[in-house]
Amino acid sequence: MTPSGKPDLSVSIWRGGADGAYRTYSVPSRDSQTVLDVVTYVQRHLDPTLSYRFACRVGMCGSCAMTVNGRPRWTCRTHVSRVAKGDKLTVGPLENLPVVKDLATDMRPFFEKWQDAKGVFEPSKTRDDAIEPIRPDTRQRQLADAGVECINCGVCYAACDTVKWNTDYLGPAALNRAWTLANDVRDAGQTERLQAVASGGGCHACHSHQSCQEHCPQTLNPTASIAGLKRLTALAYLRGEIEA
Amino acid sequence: MSVGALSRRRNALWYAALVHRLSGLGLAVFLPLHFLTLALAVEDGARLDGFFRFADMPAVKLGETGLVFLLAVHFLGGLRILFVENFTWRGNQAKLASAAGGLAMLLAFVFLIRVL
Ligand code: SF4
Ligand code: SF4
Ligand code: FES
Numbered sequence: 001m002t003p004s005g006k007p008d009l010s011v012s013i014w015r016g017g018a019d020g021a022y023r024t025y026s027v028p029s030r031d032s033q034t035v036l037d038v039v040t041y042v043q044r045h046l047d048p049t050l051s052y053r054f055a056c057r058v059g060m061c062g063s064c065a066m067t068v069n070g071r072p073r074w075t076c077r078t079h080v081s082r083v084a085k086g087d088k089l090t091v092g093p094l095e096n097l098p099v100v101k102d103l104a105t106d107m108r109p110f111f112e113k114w115q116d117a118k119g120v121f122e123p124s125k126t127r128d129d130a131i132e133p134i135r136p137d138t139r140q141r142q143l144a145d146a147g148v149e150c151i152n153c154g155v156c157y158a159a160c161d162t163v164k165w166n167t168d169y170l171g172p173a174a175l176n177r178a179w180t181l182a183n184d185v186r187d188a189g190q191t192e193r194l195q196a197v198a199s200g201g202g203c204h205a206c207h208s209h210q211s212c213q214e215h216c217p218q219t220l221n222p223t224a225s226i227a228g229l230k231r232l233t234a235l236a237y238l239r240g241e242i243e244a
Numbered sequence: 245m246s247v248g249a250l251s252r253r254r255n256a257l258w259y260a261a262l263v264h265r266l267s268g269l270g271l272a273v274f275l276p277l278h279f280l281t282l283a284l285a286v287e288d289g290a291r292l293d294g295f296f297r298f299a300d301m302p303a304v305k306l307g308e309t310g311l312v313f314l315l316a317v318h319f320l321g322g323l324r325i326l327f328v329e330n331f332t333w334r335g336n337q338a339k340l341a342s343a344a345g346g347l348a349m350l351l352a353f354v355f356l357i358r359v360l
Contacts, residue, residue: 161258208328210257210337224333231330 007087009080011038013050014092018099022090035068035075035083039091039103052103059217062151065158066103067092072158074151074217094158110154113170118196119177122189132186144183147176147225149218156212156222168201172212172222175203179225182232194233195242203229260321260341267318274311302360309356316348 006029012022043050054064059077097105156172178197203226212222236242284292
């Protein structure tokens with residue numbers, strides 16, 4: 001029982017690697033408590049060996065994502081009061097990524113796919129050229145803007161069943177990134193990028209389930225971005241610019 | 245699967261994908277039977293008449309209603325996906341998917357009333 005009179009939370013947290021198990025802790029309930037606060041309490045007061053990741057605590061860095069009561073979520077912006085079932089909370093590592101230990105997953109596959117999707121800006125000018133003005137009201141800039149606020153949290157990647165079934169699948173975040181660059185008129189790597197995202201595990205593997213959109217904490221719509229890539233790659237193929 | 249693995253999947257669009265996949269499988273299983281019956285029409289008229297009498301049984305009509313539903317829901321759901329992927333994005337996909345399911349049920353119901 002806490003000073004606020006609320007019963008303690010019963011929090012099950014994944015401990016160990018892939019073959020680990022849930023262990024249950026009792027955590028005092030507080031007002032405006034986030035899931036990250038709960039995990040931090042366990043590590044500071046109950047078990048200092050608990051591993052997890054966070055940095056900004058304000059929804060900007062994308063490092064704190066975990067599976068909370070079965071759903072992937074950013075834990076620093078998830079209030080316990082919104083997600084606890086009764087006084088119970090289950091916190092596990094993100095799905096679809098190898099578990100390093102406890103709540104920390106190995107994000108390498110996620111970021112490697114970001115590279116595979118050519119999610120890196122390819123400059124078309126040098127530092128000696130004048131800066132190219134890009135009007136915010138152009139259609140392409142608006143399309144890029146719609147997807148550009150991704151914080152790389154991996155929530156969509158953990159929510160996507162296609163990622164689970166197809167280990168080659170680049171996943172929603174990497175493809176969403178490719179789409180924002182495909183709409184960047186300053187980028188010089190378009191053909192290579194379209195070729196990369198049209199490959200086996202690319203945009204055409206997406207089933208348009210929209211689980212990624214449903215779970216993205218930034219309310220982005222990777223499904224729409226991937227649909228855009230499907231159209232762009234199909235057109236590029238018809239024009240003979242990329243190969244099947 | 246981890247704890248509550250299904251809980252996050254409980255949304256209309258995930259079910260739409262599931263229904264689309266299952267209805268596709270159902271239709272794929274039905275199709276060879278359909279062609280077999282068509283073959284009877286060419287090869288053996290008497291057996292075809294026998295099949296028609298069998299197909300008049302209410303239980304078979306109920307099965308056919310199910311097939312009409314599968315066909316309608318697969319067709320309408322497929323159209324929705326084609327629109328999503330080939331034209332400018334529109335919101336409200338969950339509502340559209342539910343509407344496709346509802347319309348398919350209505351079509352199957354109308355079929356049932358007409359054949360009974
Ligand atoms: S829409 Fe595509 S990327 Fe998003 S969850 Fe579904 S399959 Fe994955
Ligand atoms: S698209 Fe959304 S859910 Fe996916 S990594 Fe970016 S911010 Fe996270
Ligand atoms: S800690 Fe940075 S987004 Fe949660």
